[in-house]
Amino acid sequence: MxxxxxxxxxxxxxxxxxxxxxxxxxxxxxxxxxxxxxxxxxxxxxxxxxxxxxxxxxxxxxxxxxxxxxxxxxxxxxxxxxxxxxxxxxxxxxxxxxxxxxxxxxxxxxxxxxxxxxxxxxxxxxxxxxxxxxxxxxxxxxxxxxxxxxxxxxxxxxxxxxxxxPPSKVAEIMGPLAVQEMNGVGPATRHVLNGLGIRTLGELAIYPTDVLRNKLGSRGPELQLLARGGGNSTIQRSEDLPAEKSMSHETTFFENQTNTDAILGRMMLLSEKVARRMRIAHLTGRVVTVKIRYKGFETVHQQKRLARFVHMETDVFAAAKMIFEQIYDPSRPVRLIGVDISQLVPMGRVLQEELFTPQQDRDSLTHACDDIKERYGNNVIGYAGHMLGPKDSYSARRGREFGSISFRYAGMNGR
Amino acid sequence: MSDTELLDPIEVIALFQQGKLTPIKFRWRERVYKVFRINGTWRQRDGTALYHYFSVCCDGPEVYELSFNNESQAWTMERLRHQT
Structure with missing residues (x-):
């Protein structure tokens, strides 16, 4: 059935x-x-x-x-x-x-x-x-x-x-449709299929499978199966999906930014958001990636694999800042900045390693900030560096005074 | 079309019925407005406070955005959207 x-x-x-x-x-x-x-x-x-x-x-x-x-x-x-x-x-x-x-x-x-x-x-x-x-x-x-x-x-x-x-109507309804109408057929695949004289899903469904495999590898027979109305019919409930593999935040500046302190201020805010999401999900990560998009839409990325797993904004920001300094061209206005952390694993798996790292004071500060945010909202407290960047519109709109913790970039870097 | 951010405290007569909150009338800047239509509602959590937002129309083309903070039990006129 x-x-x-x-x-x-x-x-x-x-x-x-x-x-x-x-x-x-x-x-x-x-x-x-x-x-x-x-x-x-x-x-x-x-x-x-x-x-x-x-x-x-x-x-x-x-x-x-x-x-x-x-x-x-x-x-x-x-x-x-x-x-x-x-x-x-x-x-x-x-x-x-x-x-x-x-x-x-x-x-x-x-x-x-x-x-x-x-x-x-x-x-x-x-x-x-x-x-x-x-x-x-x-x-x-x-x-x-x-x-x-x-x-x-x-x-x-x-x-x-x-x-x-229904299965009995697949050939009649899907057959005349152009191949690019089907999910998974992008410009490159369409070009290959058109080169074989295949323009519609009906033509794809009856084409010799061996030729498709020769031209598109295993993807060829898979696409043919989809064109015949087959393919995956498994629904994976969201709670059964594997945990996220990476977490990222990025922001487009209201105006192209040339002030390095303002860019770093916003990068600190992004690092804090990523780190807080990791802690809420009880995850910790090891690879930090920074994305910079300049005026003119040229985008550069670079990633760094850290010596240990991290879930604190100070660690994420320190790594992000190091990457930023390697790839940033201060002569060019920045349109967008992003921070991503990947290779995520459950915190419990790396807890033993953390036990031998003297960072209890920093953990206490972070947990205290998390408690305040849980109670009063995300925008009431943050590192002073945030204030160098554009102010968050929601906190401004709600008329909240923005609390701050003094934590200098230099101190973080020289830790 | 233009928006005016307000954040003015307002008085509201509202109906709490079957788990649903519905603003009926509100007093804003010495004038009483009767809600003719609720266009949309949404909620947003901010810390432990839960804000219930309402986009409503009264007797004109303006759209009013009201919010109710379930923690402080306060109503606010968040924004006025004019048609120009």
């Missing part, structure tokens, strides 16, 4: 939340994620803006060239996270076999659920109606026997659409 997989995609998610909360924006070209001065990138474009060729990930200045009448709003993650969580709560009412792929996408195994409903479409419409009624945004749902088919179906009739592609 084939499975019934749903792929749910929230329509123009960030833009939809903005339009829900501000009806004056409805029906207008809307760009979420940057400023009207052209900084940042588009995280979501409303359907009205997409008609002008604007898409997610496009630099804001380019989006505004294509659609100068667009309204720009800065993204407000707290509202998107809240809306996404409400959708998750609704989905869990139907099945615990839900995999949350991203903030606006989920895959559900409805095989054991759908039999209680008059039809697959009745179940999908019920979920769509609840999301619209309770969260105030719309979702498109695709259904099929595999994840790939369900995802493809979810994008066929947006917004608020539902498309079911």
């Amino acid at each position: 084939s499975k019934t997989i749903f792929h749910l995609d929230l329509d123009q998610f960030f833009a939809a939340v903005e339009m829900r909360d501000n009806p004056n924006l409805r029906g207008k070209p809307l760009l979420v994620g940057g400023t009207s001065s052209g900084r940042g990138v588009v995280t979501t474009a409303s359907y009205e803006a997409r008609k002008f060729g604007v898409h997610s990930g496009m630099p804001m200045h380019e989006a505004l060239q294509r659609c100068p009448q667009a309204i720009c709003v800065r993204s407000d993650s707290s509202r998107y996270v809240d809306a996404s969580q409400r959708v998750r709560d609704i989905l869990i009412d139907y099945t615990d076999k839900v995999e949350f792929i991203s903030i606006d996408e989920a895959a559900l195994d409805m095989t054991d659920v759908v039999w209680h409903w008059p039809s697959v479409s009745a179940l999908a419409f019920e979920i769509q109606s609840r999301i619209e009624r309770e969260v105030g945004i719309t979702a498109s749902i695709g259904a099929g026997a595999s994840r790939c088919v369900a995802k493809l179906a979810s994008g066929m009739r947006k917004p608020k659409g539902f498309v079911h592609i």
Whole structure:
């Protein structure tokens, strides 16, 4: 018996939340994620803006060239996270076999659920109606026997659409679609397939498998299986997923930054955010990576493997600063800075090593700060270095006085 | 379209019903506004305080953003969104 997989995609998610909360924006070209001065990138474009060729990930200045009448709003993650969580709560009412792929996408195994409903479409419409009624945004749902088919179906009739592609209809519905419509076929793969005379999924489904293997390796037969409506249909519940492999934070400066102290101040804040997330997840990491994007979008990365595992902001920042000093070109204005830590392992696994490291005072300070943040919020206390960078908008908006701990860069470096 | 950040304390008549909080009327700058429509709601935790946010419309095109802090039990007019 084939499975019934749903792929749910929230329509123009960030833009939809903005339009829900501000009806004056409805029906207008809307760009979420940057400023009207052209900084940042588009995280979501409303359907009205997409008609002008604007898409997610496009630099804001380019989006505004294509659609100068667009309204720009800065993204407000707290509202998107809240809306996404409400959708998750609704989905869990139907099945615990839900995999949350991203903030606006989920895959559900409805095989054991759908039999209680008059039809697959009745179940999908019920979920769509609840999301619209309770969260105030719309979702498109695709259904099929595999994840790939369900995802493809979810994008066929947006917004608020539902498309079911049962195994008996795969050839009829998917066959005429261009190969690049399928998830996993990028420009390079499409070029290879087109070179073989394969332009549609129907042509890919019946092409000699050996030739595909010769041209694309093991990926060739895998793509053919997907084009035939097969492939992975396993839903991995989010709580069963392996722990995160890396944690990172990055920020785009409001104006290109040339002040090294201000860049380091922001890097310290990013180090603190990464370290706090690690401690909350009881993880510790060993490889620190710094990313710098200059004006003109040239991006440089460098990583450093540390001698021991770390989960304190002081350690993360000390390593990040060392990397920064190696790769930073002070003659060039900086647009974006990022800090990433990887090779994460559970804290308990490296605890023995830590026992012989004299850092108890620093641990106490960090834990005291964690307690204060837990009680009063993330923005009430931090290292003085933060204040050299642009002030956090939320703490400013809430009118909080920003507490600080004096901890000089030089002291950290010379520890 | 323009936004004005306010953070003004306000008085609100609200309905607490079946675990749901709904603002009905609010007094802001000596004037009483009746809530005609709630556009959207969201929550945000800040330390132990949980803020409930409401985007509402009254009798005009303006959109008002109200918040309720469950710890201090205080209502705030966060932001006014004008249509220009």
